[in-house]
Amino acid sequence: SASCGDGRKRRVCYYYDPGVANVDYGANHNMVPRRVAMAHALVEKYGLLADMERLRVRPATEAELRAFHDDAYVRLLRDITPDAYHDGDLRDRARACGVGVPETDETDASAYDNPVIDGLWDYCLRYAGGSLAAARALADGSSDIAINWSGGMHHACRGKASGFCYVNDIVLAIQELLEHFERVLYVDIDVHHGDGVEEHFKRESRVMTVSFHLYDIDRDVKPFFPGTGKVEDVGEGDGKYYTLNVPMKAGMDDERYQQLFRPIMDEVMEKFVPDAVVLQCGADSLYGDRLGEFRLSVKGHAGCVSYLRSFNVPLLLLGGGGYTVNHVASCWCYETAVAVGKEKEISDEIPFHGYEHYYRDQGYKLHFTVPKKNGNKKDDLIDKIKQDALMNLAMLKP
Ligand code: V1S
Ligand code: CA
Ligand code: ZN
Incomplete structure (x- = not known):
């Protein structure tokens, strides 16, 4: 039984x-799935499992993946292994689907975004199965909040892997929610644009997608991955204005992030009135991330979780990016505590849990510190982004 600031209990499954x-x-490779084991070990040692129901589920089935992904791609994911990759035909099929090593370099498979890895199929079925089960726990009313930190793979397309993502568990989970809820809101606080989810639902008015991300076309070298997500992209046809992009500059800190997140989400909640909310909690928007360039603290990041939780709408929490693994694990453990309403009760001292040595640089504390940056506090850019976003929202029928 979880209580929280607003006094309401939430039934949480994990x-x-x-x-x-x-x-x-x-x-x-930057993607280290062990970060999820590290987060889990913390969740366990902090005693948070007692406040949640543990979901034990079967992996997704091929048929379930085909609810979004095309047949040939699903077959490729099923058949491809590091060994089978030597087969010329399979290798060509894999490359056509964004999987494995591009033509130019045969030597170092680990240097590419979506490598052919051992246990790939099993991995995909399991993280997708987790998100599907979590969606069902909300749909059948048995939980108020459902968590799958191994999900949140927002770049995967219908027939193609992209940005470390093979199967788009988010699209699958939203499709499941649409069977039971009229309107589903998707919010994405990963530092990257949630392109795969947006692309699939951009013509759909029952799903609103909102992504906050680093977007910088004025870069001298090349744009920040994936290079999409400008504020002018608002969806199409029936889905026009049901897509919202909030592009931000590098260096966003807690204060400025919340200056955008809260008013924008207030407006979204008031206009769209979702029956369920899916929050992709990519932790690469934290300070010190190996890929991201934002400066959020764990509390700043988790502020997004507690804010959306406070609306009392069924909430699906998913993982996503996050490449400084100790920060990621701190963040998702703390956000699990937020979900059950115990964030005030968990100690800042990292307990012994087998991964404590990762926390040496942050003094064995759960919360790392974000150094203050001296600079212009008054930031006109924030007001400009906020205005642009709110103008798009004003076009939504109330
Ligand atoms: N930025 C970045 C980046 N770094 C890598 C990378 C680094 C080392 C490796 F061994 C393998 C890959 N890839 C990228 C990006 C993809 C970022 C994906 C973010 C995913 C998420 O957090 O949003 C959700 C889980 N890829 C690229 O920039 C593409 C390339 C254009 C450059 C890098 N090479 C390796 C592929 C092509
Ligand atoms: Ca995002
Ligand atoms: Zn990311």
């Missing part, structure tokens, strides 16, 4: 399968 934490993208 999916964790060690099978999704033990896959290896390769030695040089």
